[in-house]
Amino acid sequence: MNMVATVNWWHSNRTMDSVSFSFQPKKMRAHIPTAGGALIPKHAWIHANYAQYFPPRNGPIPYLTDLPSYIQKLPESLPDDAVKSLLINGACIIPETEIHDHLLHSYVNHAYWDMPLLDVNRLRMCVHTNTEDNQVSLLLFQAVMFAGACSTDSLQPSQLGFATMREVREVFYNRVKILYEIDYERDIICVIQSLLLMTL
Numbered sequence: 001m002n003m004v005a006t007v008n009w010w011h012s013n014r015t016m017d018s019v020s021f022s023f024q025p026k027k028m029r030a031h032i033p034t035a036g037g038a039l040i041p042k043h044a045w046i047h048a049n050y051a052q053y054f055p056p057r058n059g060p061i062p063y064l065t066d067l068p069s070y071i072q073k074l075p076e077s078l079p080d081d082a083v084k085s086l087l088i089n090g091a092c093i094i095p096e097t098e099i100h101d102h103l104l105h106s107y108v109n110h111a112y113w114d115m116p117l118l119d120v121n122r123l124r125m126c127v128h129t130n131t132e133d134n135q136v137s138l139l140l141f142q143a144v145m146f147a148g149a150c151s152t153d154s155l156q157p158s159q160l161g162f163a164t165m166r167e168v169r170e171v172f173y174n175r176v177k178i179l180y181e182i183d184y185e186r187d188i189i190c191v192i193q194s195l196l197l198m199t200l
Helices: 042-053 080-088 097-114 120-129 138-151 165-181 188-197
Strands: 004-010 016-022 031-033 039-041
Touching: 080 165, 097 120, 097 138, 138 165, 138 188, 165 188
Parallel strands: none
Antiparallel strands: 004 016, 031 039
């Protein structure tokens, strides 16, 4: 199912214009124009605007069907209210490759050594091969993104479409939190690893 969103922004002559695009993450442009002509990463725009475009649960839902191959698919048994909560809170949004590679690198080189919980070689292999043969839990992946955001010293918040690094960390923290609260993950080891990463 395609969902059509309309993005309005000011042109240089200060007249309002509208551009519609098909709401398909894989085909969506990398950056979205905003009021004033600024560009923000698409995942940040989607995080801020997804709730108003939430589709009915009667067909494939973006970010459930378009998760990367290395992310384990969400259980089909999740109730509708849990799925809606996931989407509205952006828990299924995966940053662009450049961003998640940076956060993964930051986690491996900094936070990991304070709390060596994971098989980081396997984690990197899952992400870089991007196949269904080697997958990682969405909960655990978002927890690693949070840990990477807490330990990076070279990523600017504007690169992620936010004003401050505190806001970036809150966004990733809340994604992990909502996944935990709806009991998304049944693997208790994975849950414990994710919760410990949230303490960083």
